[in-house]
Amino acid sequence: MITALLAIDVGGSTSRATLVDMAGNCLGQGRNRGGNPGSNPPAEAAAAIIAAAQAAAAAAGGPLDIKVALLAIAGPRNAEMQRRLDEAFRAMGLSGPLVFDGDTNAMLPSVTAAxxxxxxxxxxxxxxxxxxxxxxxxxxxxxxxxxxxxxxxxxxxxxxxxxxxxxxxxxxxxxxxxxxxxxxxxxxxxxxxxxxxxxxxxxxxxxxxxxxxxxxxxxxxxxxxxxxxxxxxxxxxxxxxxxxxxxxxxxxxxxxxxxxxxxxxxxxxxxxxxxxxxxxxxxxxxxxxxxxxGDPSVGAAVLALRHQGVTVDDAMLKHIAASMAARATKVSA
The missing domain is CATH 3.30.420.40 (ATPase, nucleotide binding domain)
Structure with a gap:
């Protein structure tokens, strides 16, 4: 069983999902089209986010014990979308909470631990x-x-x-x-x-x-x-x-x-x-x-780690960014 945190950066045009462990190592990544419910129909927004998360899970292997699924997301909250996400993520191995945070909250930790x-x-x-x-x-x-x-x-x-x-x-x-x-x-x-x-x-x-x-x-x-x-x-x-x-x-x-x-x-x-x-x-x-x-996916991962009580300093932030970059390079090679 792989213990992981699911961090998803959700924008109007692209949704990026990342699975990391408690040390900030990138386990898998996935992306799909935009999942902002303010600029996409809720069902389509949910489908895009779920597809990105499923791609990340496939890259990580399994089975997974996902302690938190955190979405750094723009747009209004939508109950139907939340229900669909919760159901899909539970099927992927989510054992902890589904957390919504603002996409802007992922900006600062994308480049600094301040x-x-x-x-x-x-x-x-x-x-x-x-x-x-x-x-x-x-x-x-x-x-x-x-x-x-x-x-x-x-x-x-x-x-x-x-x-x-x-x-x-x-x-x-x-x-x-x-x-x-x-x-x-x-x-x-x-x-x-x-x-x-x-x-x-x-x-x-x-x-x-x-x-x-x-x-x-x-x-x-x-x-x-x-x-x-x-x-x-x-x-x-x-x-x-x-x-x-x-x-x-x-x-x-x-x-x-x-x-x-x-x-x-x-x-x-x-x-x-x-x-x-x-x-x-x-x-x-x-x-x-x-x-x-920096990469908003890095910021979303930092938010997920903080949610689990992990203190992310500048050294760990650099490690998270490097791990994601290495994973992306490996996938594209």
Whole structure:
């Protein structure tokens, strides 16, 4: 019987499951599509998470005695999804609790053993949190794409779509985003008119957008980043930086130094954000300590180990990360 902890990092686009032992050795890994119940139907979200966990269990071998299954997950809680997960994990060997934690709580321990700090993230969603003694103490935004996530990948993609619509109608400025977005959707730029009198490319674009789930607009965010020299794209990225800086200011406690961890596929491209954050820290009398997030699976594993009473110091954190990297390299070889 193999004693293990199951740690799962669940995002809007990818779910990553890892089995570790009490010493932080990686026993198995698996991944599947996104399992965020806020951007995926609960049954599909549960299925993705379960598939990732089953792949990790298959890699680890068995039989397994899983002391805890901890999910670092974005999105709202869903009772039906939780029931499905609990049932599947019990079948895999879960003997302990099923624990839900915020995906943002896995950011800080992905790069540091410090229990106090700040996390600013902009991926599909966005926001900022203050972490004290390993627990989230304050949150700004991270409210989901319907009522928040300002400056996120969804926000960038949504506003790119708005800009393209305006440009095609002639009520907004021309932008390089038009060709970039239409090419991605396989829509040719022509002078033809559609049945409703609109430019044909615009009619096709509108139809394509409404066939997508709203959260899928985030797929246009990389196009905004790739065309950052375009005035419209540049303005969107600048606004994204302002939103994230405002989030940080809301949760910043001048009495707490940091570090500050930046995470998410969009945050890495907000090139002015680290400087702006450093200015806030310096004004409070702190030496800026700003880092990019590490593997969120590492952070989720640390949370699972802490849940079992294991103290994770910097040396153990490095060991966990190295063990996961070695396992990933072995699998891909």
């Amino acid at each position: 229990l106090d700090g700040y996390c600013i993230f902009a991926g599909t969603g966005s926001g900022a949190v203050r972490v004290r003694i390993g627990e989230i103490e304050a949150v700004a935004d991270a409210a989901g794409y319907l009522v928040g996530d300002l400056g996120s990948g969804y926000w960038l993609g949504h506003h790119a779509a708005i800009a393209v619509t305006a440009a095609l109608e002639g009520r907004g400025p021309k932008t390089a985003l038009t060709r970039a977005v239409l090419d991605t959707l396989g829509i040719p730029i022509t002078d033809d008119r559609a049945f409703d009198g609109r430019p044909a490319p615009l009619r096709l674009f509108i139809d394509a957008i409404y066939k997508m789930r709203p959260i899928e607009l985030a797929k246009f965010a990389p196009l905004v980043i790739a065309n950052r020299e375009d005035p419209i794209a540049a303005a969107l990225l600048a606004q994204s930086e302002r939103y994230l800086l405002d989030d940080f200011r809301l949760i910043f406690d001048p009495a707490m130094r940091g570090p500050v961890v930046l995470g998410g596929s969009v945050a890495a491209h907000l090139t002015g954000l680290p400087t702006a954050i450093a200015e806030v820290l310096s004004a409070a009398g702190h030496e800026p300590d700003i880092r990019l997030t």
